[in-house]
Amino acid sequence: MAAAQDPSLFLGFDFSTQQLKVVAMDESLSVVHQSNVHFDSDLPEFRTRGGVHVHADRLTVTSPVLMWVKALDMLLDKMKEAGFDFSRVKALSGSGQQHGSVFWTRGASETLKNLQPDQSLETLLQDSFSVPASPVWMDSSSRKQCDALQEAAGGALRLAHITGSTAYERFTGNQIAKVRATRPEEFQKTERISLVSSFAASLFLGGYAAIDYSDGSGMNLLDIRSRSWSQICLEAVSPQLDLLLGDPKPSSSILGPVSSYFVQRYGFSESCRVVAFTGDNPASLAGMRLQQGDIAVSSYCLPPNSREVKAVESDTVFLWIADPRPALQGHVFCNPVSEQAFMALLCFKNGSLTRERVRDQCAGASWEPFSAALRDTPLGNGGNIGFYFDSQEITPPAVGVHLFDPQDVQVCSFSPQVEVRSLVEGQFLSRRLHAERLGYSIIPGTRVLATGGASSNNEILQVLSDVFNAPVFTLDVSNSACLGSAYRALHGLSAESGASFFDVVKNAPEPQLVAAPHPEAKEVYDQMLQRYARLEERVLQKSRP
Incomplete structure (x- = not known):
């Protein structure tokens, strides 16, 4: 009698601000492996604090691209040493901190195609980036470029109607415009511009990965309704910018097989597929399995955006939206698990x-x-x-x-x-x-998912339930971006046959009911x-x- 095959695995990576994390999930949606690399402590040679460098003007904030590359080397080596069986991985996906950008230099595509498995990615890619320090989401040095983009689009509200957000300093379009204006030689040498998410996917793919719709809608460049680049916004940032960005793709897209580098160096199967990576916020929405009408309210800690040690305890609201109305506050993104829907994000500093x-x-x-x-x-x-x-x-x-x-x-x-x-x-x-x-809008069946610190106080949750006139549930969302990425890897294999994201994750653990609204609420x-x-x-x- 033939031995039963080991079940397939699905990997979800998260290239976040302070660390690189991974979870491995089996077909029953159980997490079977977790690992991480912390940038400050595990890679001290890059001298980051909170995963970033804050520059002298206190507005410019960057991260070394090679730090992310070396972190992937280290993470996969740790998994290999722990006996992780990469041959069982059927698909992988991931997320990256939103709004970070990576500038590949001319010739980098050939380097990616010809990675030699006897060398580390850090060694192979050390000369592959025209801008070695990537602008990240904490950067606020591009106000001039924001003003120019809003003027070109016809005002702040008009830009929000097109791209889902008014012009923000951290958004990638404005960061690209700043690099073009302040570092013209490096910009001229640039062959491709990636988001952190598509950069990470490119490493696994062995070629430039497409930007997905959801993370792409955090750039001030994507028309969120047509799901294509806005020509008005592209032209305001740089001529022929679409050639540097490539065409955006649905978040469930299978980009191709994993690079032979990972097959030979780590033992991945040649049939392992790379599903489009997305931003960490969209991946978290997938990890929380938000549905139409749902709202997630989370309190969490923002890393310091200056040299101050103290972080900011912020509240964030994630929304599933069918008919978006972009405004001067908040952000509307393409939904990462439904091409007919949108997601929105609101951040409240005083939490x-x-x-x-x-x-x-x-x-x-x-x-x-x-x-x-x-x-x-x-x-x-x-x-x-x-x-x-x-x-x-x-x-x-x-x-x-x-x-x-x-x-x-x-x-x-x-x-x-x-x-x-x-x-x-x-x-x-x-x-x-x-x-x-x-x-x-609150609809029949609306649920409020509470996560973070405030989710442990029942009286606070009762007020939340009453104000929204909806039941409140709590959900364990530790590593939600990784888990959402693993879910999306599994969904990517099923999407072409018509399976919805919720068909794929229907057996995941259900959130726990903790509060229901009073009748008079x-x-x-x-x-x-x-x-x-x-x-x-x-x-x-x-x-x-």
Whole structure:
């Protein structure tokens, strides 16, 4: 009797800001292997802090491309030493930190095609990049280029309607324009421009990988509705830029077989397929398995964007959107798991740290009385509304603490219990307001997925459920970008036969229900949301110079 074959495996990589991670998943969606390389500690020769170099102007932030290359060498070597069987890998995909760009020098394509398996990728590719230090998402040095792009597109809102976002300094189109203006010789030597995601895919493919629609829509260059490059935006950045970018492709595309380099050096099967890589945020949406009507609210730690040690505890909202309405705040991307849908992302700087500050001031630095205050105060907080922007907020662009009584009169303070509920309700009203402005709508079956630090506090989750009038679930999303990439690798093999992403992941663990809205929540918060929107405009008027 023939021995049973070992089950196939699917790899998901994540080239994030601070580390390179991988998970291996089997056909039953169980994770069977995990590994990582931390840039600062495992690759100290590159002298990064938080995976980046912050330059003297404190606006320019880059990462060494060869650090990412060497990290892949190290990661695969670690897996090989651990006895990982690469021959079982049927497909692989991955993600990269969004908005980072890689500039390949002339002749690099030939180098990629002829990689010699007896040498490391770092050695083979050391001369393959015209710009050795890649601009990354923390860079904010391209304001001049942003202004020029918005003017060419007909204004900030018009650019958002085309590309899903107004012009942001970190977005790749503006970074390309800056390189062209400030480093013309290096730009002239450039043969191809990749995102971090398509750069990583290119390593495995042994040739230039296409940019996928989802990560491509974080560049200020892609028309998110036609899913093709916007000629207006391309021409504003550089003549014939499309030749340097290549044609974008669907996120589920199989780009080709893995390079013979990996077959010979690590024992990959020649039949292993490379599925298009995407951005880390889209990959996380896949990892969380968001569906139409779903919203994910996450609190997490942003790496420091300066030489300060302290990070920023930010809240991020992921949305599945059918009919997007791009706005001056927030981002709309092509959906990585459905070509008929979109995803949106909103970032709120005043998240966990602001909650902790109010906890310390109003609840004796303890979560127990903080939670008790939420239980003991009514839905709607008696009409009291607060805005808590301890630092300059992203969405909306305002600063300061602004408190309003039930008659919309601004007041100096609330009682401690009222303040606690005012903070939490205000934060979630803001998340809902700006989500709906981007085209999100609560529908029957809407779920709210809560992740990150705030997902462990049941009283906070109850307010979240009430404000959105939807049940709240929690989900273990550690390594969600890696897991989403492994899911997408599996889906890539099935997509051509018509299988949907959700057909592929239907047996994944279900999220856990933790809160359901009170019966009166809809009436209370639908009305309160309208007041909140009016009061936010008053706050914005005060914040404008």
